[in-house]
Amino acid sequence: MNSLNQLDKKQEIESNSKIHKQSASWIITLGIIFIAVNLRAPLISVGPLVDLIRDNLQISNTLAGMITTLPLLAFAFFSPFAPKLGRKFGVEFILLIAIIFLTIGIIIRSLSGIANLYIGTAVLGLAIAVCNVLLPSLIKREFPERIGMMTGVYAISMNLFGAIAAGISVPIAIGLDYGWQGALGIWGILSFVSILFWLPKVKRRDMKTSTANLQTAYNNVNLWRSKLAWQVTLFMGLQSTVFYVLVAWLPEILKQQGVSSDQSGWLLSIMQIVVLPFTFIVPIIAGRMSNQRLLVAITSISLLIGNVGLIYGSLNFIVLWIVMLGIGGGFSFGLAMMFFSLRTKNAGQAAELSGMAQSVGYLLAAIGPMFFGYLHDITNSWTIPLLILVGASVLLFIVGLGAAKNQYVGSRN
Numbered sequence: 155m156n157s158l159n160q161l162d163k164k165q166e167i168e169s170n171s172k173i174h175k176q177s178a179s180w181i182i183t184l185g186i187i188f189i190a191v192n193l194r195a196p197l198i199s200v201g202p203l204v205d206l207i208r209d210n211l212q213i214s215n216t217l218a219g220m221i222t223t224l225p226l227l228a229f230a231f232f233s234p235f236a237p238k239l240g241r242k243f244g245v246e247f248i249l250l251i252a253i254i255f256l257t258i259g260i261i262i263r264s265l266s267g268i269a270n271l272y273i274g275t276a277v278l279g280l281a282i283a284v285c286n287v288l289l290p291s292l293i294k295r296e297f298p299e300r301i302g303m304m305t306g307v308y309a310i311s312m313n314l315f316g317a318i319a320a321g322i323s324v325p326i327a328i329g330l331d332y333g334w335q336g337a338l339g340i341w342g343i344l345s346f347v348s349i350l351f352w353l354p355k356v357k358r359r360d361m362k363t364s365t366a367n368l369q370t371a372y373n374n375v376n377l378w379r380s381k382l383a384w385q386v387t388l389f390m391g392l393q394s395t396v397f398y399v400l401v402a403w404l405p406e407i408l409k410q411q412g413v414s415s416d417q418s419g420w421l422l423s424i425m426q427i428v429v430l431p432f433t434f435i436v437p438i439i440a441g442r443m444s445n446q447r448l449l450v451a452i453t454s455i456s457l458l459i460g461n462v463g464l465i466y467g468s469l470n471f472i473v474l475w476i477v478m479l480g481i482g483g484g485f486s487f488g489l490a491m492m493f494f495s496l497r498t499k500n501a502g503q504a505a506e507l508s509g510m511a512q513s514v515g516y517l518l519a520a521i522g523p524m525f526f527g528y529l530h531d532i533t534n535s536w537t538i539p540l541l542i543l544v545g546a547s548v549l550l551f552i553v554g555l556g557a558a559k560n561q562y563v564g565s566r567n
Contacts, residue, residue, distance in 0.1 A: 182296050185355050186289060186304070187311045188348040189249060193282050194316030196260055196341045197225055198426065201401045202323040202419035205409075206334045211268050219527030221275055222402040226394070226523075228279030229286065229516035236287035237505035245288050245295075250349070250356050256281035257345040264339030286512055290494040291505035301495045302441030309433035309488055315344075317426030320401075324419045377510050383563045385556035386493045386507060391515030392550045393486035395522040396457060396543055400425070400479060402523035407536045411469060421476050428480025429487070436488030440496065449489055450554030456482030457547040465540045486550065489558075499562050507563055 200207075200221050208218040239248045256278050263274025289308060297304040319341070327337035377383040404425070405418035413421065440446045456478045463475030494511065498504045526539040 179296070181355065182292075183304070183307070185246075185249075185352055186292065186308055188351045189253060189285055189289065190308045190311035191315040192253065192256055192341070192345045192348055193285055194312045195319035195344070196256070196278055196338070197222065197282070197398075198316040198401050198422075199319040199323045199338055199341060201403070201422055202320060202405050202415075203327055203334045203337055204402065204406060205415070206327060207271070210334065211271070213268070215527035215531050216524055219402060219524035221271065222398055222523040223520050224272060224275045225279030225282060226398060226516045226520035228276055229283040230513050230520055231517075232280050232283045233287050233509045233513040233516065235509075236284045237291070237502075237509045239284070240288050240291070240505060241502075244356075245292050246352075246356050248284060249288060249292075250352050252281040252284040253345055253349050253352060254281075256285075257342050257349060260339060260342040260345060264335045264342070266335065283512070283516075287505060287508045290491060290508045291501045294495045294498070294504045295501035302438040302492065305437040305441075305491050305495065306434035306488070309437065309491055310430055313426060313429050313433050313484075313487070317423050317430065320426050321420055321423030324416055377506055377563055380563045382497060382556065382559065382561055383507055383510060385553050386490075386497055386563075387511040387514045388518075388553040389486075389493065389515075389550065389557045390490045390511040391518035392546050392553065393453075393483075393490050394515055394519035396546050396550070397483055397487065398519050399522040399526050399539070399543065400483075403526055403530075403536070403539070406530075407464065407540070408472070410536060411472075413469075413472070421472070424473065425476045425480040425483065428477050429484040432481060432484025433488045436485050437492045440489060440492045445560045446489060446492075446496075446558035447555055449485060450551060450558050453482050453485035453489065453554065454547050454551035456485065457550065458544060461540055461543045461547060465537055465544075482547070489554070493557050497557070497561065497563050499564070503563060 204218050204221070207213075207221065208215065236248070259274045259276070259278030259281060261274070262270050262277060264270075265274070290305070293304045293308060294301055323337045326332050326340060327334050330336070332340075401422070404422050405415070408418040408421055409415060436449060440449055443449070460475045460477075460479035460482060463471065463478065467475055490511075494504050494508045498507050526542075529539050530536060
């Protein structure tokens, strides 16, 4: 009888443990989703409003491009420090602090004045940089058997709200008469809700566990001497450059070709919507392939067709060019996020590679929007900037072939 009671008790403990693990898994999944939805919308909402901001503040296209460039600079310079903060204070705790600063940055940016616009943009850029770096390592740590699926969930959450932001920015600013300040400030509500959701997850015990896990996982691999790490980094930088240039200037490019302001905003939204299924599907497929070179080829071909179509294609096929850009963007972003996990052996290396790739990668991307605005100012045309995007699509294919190799950073490559 005692042995039966002990067996029943053991089974009950195992059952409760399984339920607890499943519950914890769902909680961390929801936490990742709530953070992810805040990582694109505050940035993408700027693109359709560039002309309103420029005219209201009486600034040039070059300075208007800086609104998109500042967060990228924040990504570039602060990303290397995010893994160190995660190891010292705990990933969950640092993510909470980042969301708080994101909310503060959105509020400051929405106040009147040029100074507030740029200060708030810089603050929210620093916050997003931290989340960008630590979320992939958190996924690798918590879901080692489901990295592709969870990366897809994270990516589609981020891009879904990016698409929504692109479509509703002009209607909120003009249709509801909230102005560009209101259209940008509304995203502070979502980030504040995320704070309330994430706050209970941060406990002292969890913080210690998180820190210990990341420290144990970290190996002293010099990524800066790894050819594979540099290929992943350049892939990240090129795809980010193409994406953020389009986010910043696609509405303006379309308007110069005769598309209305409202329509150009919705076309940007369509591009973001097309991105969605591919940012979910591509990580899952990539995780099941020995190498991802076929996916890299599809990425570059899609971007080439889309950019060449914008330059030389008929306006009657404008939706096709936008769709191809969305397909290329979805493939490239999904691959970039997966490379952090696929090319590393543990969560610590994933955080370090993510920090390196997003630092150098976004430094390359940071000059894009401002430089493209400058080129337009001096040429009064979008042809040369779009030709540069064509070249970037070719380079993306070249470095992508290397990043897609079935190897780990730290091995001989």
